[in-house]
Amino acid sequence: MSDGHAHLHEAIIPWAQYAQELCDPKRVHEKPEALDDLRVLDLSSGNFAALFASSILAEFGAEVIRVEPPTGDVARLFTPEGVKHKDTGLAYLVEARNKRHITLNLEKEEGRLLLARLARHADVVIESELPGQMDAWGIGYRQLSLLNPRLIYLAYSTHGQFGPRARQRIPDYDITSQALSGVPYVTGEPEGQGPAESSAPTKQGNWIAWYVGGGFGALAVLAALAWRWQSGRGQFIDLTPAEAEMRFSDAGVIWHHAAQRIQERVGGLHIQVFPYTLIKTKDSYSFIAGFSDVNFQGLTNIMGRPELREPFATTRDRIGKARALHQELQKWSGDLTSEEILHRVQDYMLNKKGPGTVATARLNQPRDTLAESHWWDRGVFQKVEDPDYGELLLQAPPWKMSATPPRIKWACRPVGADNQIVYLRYLGLGGERLKALKAKGVI
Amino acid sequence: MGDASPKAYFDWTRKLFDRSKIFDKPEALRGIRVLELTTLVLGPTTADFLGEFGAEVVKVELPPGGDTMRYVTPEATYWKNASLGFFPENHSKYHVGIDLHADEGKSLFKQLAAKSDIMVENFRAGTLDKWGIGYRQMREVNPRLIYVADSGFGQWGPFSQGRASYDAVAQTVSGMIGITGFPGRPPILCGIFIGDWFGGLMSATAALVALHHRTRTGEGQLIDFAQSEGLIRTLDWTWLRLGLTGRDRGPAGNRDEAVVPAEIFPCRDGYVAIAAGRDREFKGLCAAMREPALAKDPKYATLEARQKPQNMKALLERIRGWAAKQARAEIEAAGVKHGFAAARVATAKDKHDDEHLRARGSVWEYEDPLYGTLVEQGPAPKLSETPARIKWAAKPVGWHNHDVFTRLLGLSPREIKDLQERKVVGQWADRPGAKPPAEWDGSARI
Numbered sequence: 001m002s003d004g005h006a007h008l009h010e011a012i013i014p015w016a017q018y019a020q021e022l023c024d025p026k027r028v029h030e031k032p033e034a035l036d037d038l039r040v041l042d043l044s045s046g047n048f049a050a051l052f053a054s055s056i057l058a059e060f061g062a063e064v065i066r067v068e069p070p071t072g073d074v075a076r077l078f079t080p081e082g083v084k085h086k087d088t089g090l091a092y093l094v095e096a097r098n099k100r101h102i103t104l105n106l107e108k109e110e111g112r113l114l115l116a117r118l119a120r121h122a123d124v125v126i127e128s129e130l131p132g133q134m135d136a137w138g139i140g141y142r143q144l145s146l147l148n149p150r151l152i153y154l155a156y157s158t159h160g161q162f163g164p165r166a167r168q169r170i171p172d173y174d175i176t177s178q179a180l181s182g183v184p185y186v187t188g189e190p191e192g193q194g195p196a197e198s199s200a201p202t203k204q205g206n207w208i209a210w211y212v213g214g215g216f217g218a219l220a221v222l223a224a225l226a227w228r229w230q231s232g233r234g235q236f237i238d239l240t241p242a243e244a245e246m247r248f249s250d251a252g253v254i255w256h257h258a259a260q261r262i263q264e265r266v267g268g269l270h271i272q273v274f275p276y277t278l279i280k281t282k283d284s285y286s287f288i289a290g291f292s293d294v295n296f297q298g299l300t301n302i303m304g305r306p307e308l309r310e311p312f313a314t315t316r317d318r319i320g321k322a323r324a325l326h327q328e329l330q331k332w333s334g335d336l337t338s339e340e341i342l343h344r345v346q347d348y349m350l351n352k353k354g355p356g357t358v359a360t361a362r363l364n365q366p367r368d369t370l371a372e373s374h375w376w377d378r379g380v381f382q383k384v385e386d387p388d389y390g391e392l393l394l395q396a397p398p399w400k401m402s403a404t405p406p407r408i409k410w411a412c413r414p415v416g417a418d419n420q421i422v423y424l425r426y427l428g429l430g431g432e433r434l435k436a437l438k439a440k441g442v443i
Numbered sequence: 444m445g446d447a448s449p450k451a452y453f454d455w456t457r458k459l460f461d462r463s464k465i466f467d468k469p470e471a472l473r474g475i476r477v478l479e480l481t482t483l484v485l486g487p488t489t490a491d492f493l494g495e496f497g498a499e500v501v502k503v504e505l506p507p508g509g510d511t512m513r514y515v516t517p518e519a520t521y522w523k524n525a526s527l528g529f530f531p532e533n534h535s536k537y538h539v540g541i542d543l544h545a546d547e548g549k550s551l552f553k554q555l556a557a558k559s560d561i562m563v564e565n566f567r568a569g570t571l572d573k574w575g576i577g578y579r580q581m582r583e584v585n586p587r588l589i590y591v592a593d594s595g596f597g598q599w600g601p602f603s604q605g606r607a608s609y610d611a612v613a614q615t616v617s618g619m620i621g622i623t624g625f626p627g628r629p630p631i632l633c634g635i636f637i638g639d640w641f642g643g644l645m646s647a648t649a650a651l652v653a654l655h656h657r658t659r660t661g662e663g664q665l666i667d668f669a670q671s672e673g674l675i676r677t678l679d680w681t682w683l684r685l686g687l688t689g690r691d692r693g694p695a696g697n698r699d700e701a702v703v704p705a706e707i708f709p710c711r712d713g714y715v716a717i718a719a720g721r722d723r724e725f726k727g728l729c730a731a732m733r734e735p736a737l738a739k740d741p742k743y744a745t746l747e748a749r750q751k752p753q754n755m756k757a758l759l760e761r762i763r764g765w766a767a768k769q770a771r772a773e774i775e776a777a778g779v780k781h782g783f784a785a786a787r788v789a790t791a792k793d794k795h796d797d798e799h800l801r802a803r804g805s806v807w808e809y810e811d812p813l814y815g816t817l818v819e820q821g822p823a824p825k826l827s828e829t830p831a832r833i834k835w836a837a838k839p840v841g842w843h844n845h846d847v848f849t850r851l852l853g854l855s856p857r858e859i860k861d862l863q864e865r866k867v868v869g870q871w872a873d874r875p876g877a878k879p880p881a882e883w884d885g886s887a888r889i
Binding site: 014016017018019035060066074077079080081082085089090091094140142158160161164168169170171172174177178182183184185186187188189194195196197200202203204205206208212216217220225229230233236237239240244246248249250253255257258262265266269270272285287291292303315316317320346352357358359360361362363364365366367368369370372373374377380391392393395398400406418 | 448454455456457459468469471472473475492515516518519520528530531568569572579590592593595596599605606607609616617618620621622623624625628629632634635641648649652654659664665668669675677678679681682684685686687691695696699705706709716720728736751779782783785786787788791792795799802816817818819820821823825831
């Protein structure tokens with residue numbers, strides 16, 4: 001095999017050691033990149049779904065060229081409390097990895113002509129203008145695909161490029177996409193459980209719709225790429241973060257179809273499995289699960305409460321009487337720290353003290369997660385030394401791969417930092433001509 | 444293209460993406476076979492996302508009970524003897540029952556792996572290696588195989604050894620729950636299996652990356668994916684701010700802390716999300732609220748001013764007061780008219796009944812030979828040339844044994860019967876979740 005690990009495959013060594021050596025994050029830079037034959041133009045504006053999609057492609061080796069207006073993408077301003085690091089918002093610094101940054105003014109005719117020329121060199125174009133805007137500018141998929149039939153064109157919007165609501169064009173934000181996905185409707189405390197403000201449909205704290213939308217964008221581009229190997233042709237991909245997150249909504253739509261039921265909020269409980277819940281502990285909260293019959297047997301063994309098995313004998317009993325069972329769990333957990341609960345569960349599981357699989361975890365604030373060595377051993381977090389932005393703590397690509405691992409090469413570039421190399425390399429524009437374009441506000 | 448008017452554009456997209464033409468178009472992953480040995484949601488979604496694009500998915504389950512998800516269904520209620528929780532991540536698959544504890548079962552599985560392009564498993568780290576059907580063994584059988592190992596904590600590292608994980612464990616350890624919900628209130632779970640679904644999406648993506656590499660080089664590989672690490676990746680600016688300023692992140696309720704204004708507000712007939720990050724959008728929102736002066740107020744005129752915590756708080760209160768008097772549809776219409784983002788918090792019924800989502804195939808109604816009419820969430824990305832699709836619904840344990848063993852392994856009916864008698868292969872248990880609907884008359888074959 002060509003992966004340089006021949007010795008590993010032969011010897012009988014423990015699986016974990018084998019897998020670690022095969023996928024060691026410290027060695028990623030010795031290995032090839034899967035997508036280093038791809039060139040991507042990311043023209044998106046203020047859209048972290050698009051930015052995450054191009055981040056994924058860049059992590060796997062694609063040359064991603066971010067095209068920003070001369071003043072910079074508004075995404076550079078989306079940052080908590082307006083906090084900036086070297087003039088750039090924090091969120092942008094996370095999703096600019098491995099990307100070249102050029103400026104181009106698409107509101108000017110000359111800028112659009114340059115874009116069309118760049119698109120001849122691209123495998124993928126990503127954009128997030130209101131549906132039809134790029135087409136009206138003469139640089140949409142209809143026009144660019146005539147210049148470059150192999151082009152894969154990914155367009156982000158909230159309601160999509162077709163369908164009865166497509167013409168109701170609104171700017172695409174995470175919060176509106178979360179709302180449309182229906183996930184907030186089933187997340188949070190039910191009405192009457194606490195203060196009115198918090199007994200409401202609740203969004204995820206992070207930009208989950210944008211991240212899901214970004215993931216589906218990368219997946220769809222790769223599927224289109226697989227088709228391009230076969231056909232030689234590109235295609236148009238229409239993607240909405242709202243529908244992307246909606247795809248994840250479990251049995252939501254089919255339950256309504258089958259039983260005319262609408263899933264409602266249950267806070268920290270669960271309607272499909274129980275116990276599968278958050279419980280108060282002496283020092284924090286913990287998640288705990290033991291929901292099938294045998295796993296519930298294990299959990300009640302760990303709790304020292306085997307008598308609970310009779311009133312909560314079946315899955316239906318446990319879900320139906322979840323609140324009562326939740327109280328029993330909290331009677332037990334209230335006297336223990338989250339760490340003690342984890343030790344008891346692991347002692348039961350690892351020393352095979354009885355049947356059943358029980359899962360538990362202490363509720364982490366991000367700082368707690370950052371303090372756990374597991375993630376650092378696995379390269380989940382990385383301190384990136386960036387030439388322009390200094391040392392930045394970033395979440396690394398989440399995959400370990402034996403042959404073509406993803407990686408971070410740099411974190412970000414200032415606005416227009418790659419104008420010289422990109423315009424020279426792809427369009428032969430250098431020196432005075434570039435200066436003239438800048439003077440005219442084209443780049 | 445001569446006519447670049449909006450009407451011409453939307454006429455063109457309507458034809459390009461016509462839902463009724465999907466089955467007249469080719470599939471992107473035609474000829475790719477995925478061998479799935481997974482349970483619950485993370486592994487099944489990995490394979491399902493590939494199946495939507497045309498990969499042939501052979502789902503192997505341990506007979507007669509099969510995948511645990513067959514018994515995870517809302518309020519423990521079955522429909523036509525099936526779990527409603529099992530359908531959304533198991534489409535168009537070939538369901539095969541093999542006892543992998545038996546040597547002959549392992550041998551059948553290896554033969555299937557030899558003829559597959561991608562294998563997906565989500566056992567605890569090292570389990571399949573111990574059984575003799577893990578990556579180390581499979582790469583001998585099929586060096587071109589892309590082996591996706593999905594798990595809670597990864598194949599190695601301190602947490603990977605013997606620690607069980609589910610979706611909500613990933614939500615908990617990643618910090619996601621810690622930054623979600625309202626300050627001072629008990630923590631809440633995401634109402635869906637977000638870590639599983641997102642994990643499946645990430646794994647499927649990596650599998651296609653590996654496929655691209657294989658097309659170029661012929662080489663397969665191991666992909667080690669942990670769903671907790673997937674969610675950590677989605678926590679946007681959380682980690683960077685911690686690194687730069689030492690400041691941790693907690694829950695912030697229903698507002699977006701980085702885009703201002705952006706919050707979910709109660710209104711007359713439900714809840715609506717409103718966002719207006721760019722200054723021109725904010726101006727539009729102020730016009731809709733009939734408070735144009737707000738847009739010129741130096742406290743609010745620029746995004747940077749609005750992001751200051753005290754300004755943000757005051758501004759969101761004013762919008763809250765306005766939204767409370769409107770209906771969902773009124774606020775949505777104002778967003779379209781004035782150029783800011785507004786969208787309802789959709790319920791399952793909103794989605795189920797939505798003509799727009801149906802026209803787009805994001806709500807997908809279809810006829811299954813065994814279960815009749817189904818309505819589900821459909822594939823999310825819309826591809827013009829190779830659209831994703833749902834062909835049939837999940838099936839009982841071992842439903843396709845004959846089809847797969849005959850077609851892929853060349854076994855005769857007599858050989859299959861013999862294997863079945865010796866319990867090497869098997870079909871459904873006589874219990875809801877595993878077995879066909881009571882009204883099944885034996886005629887539905889797929």
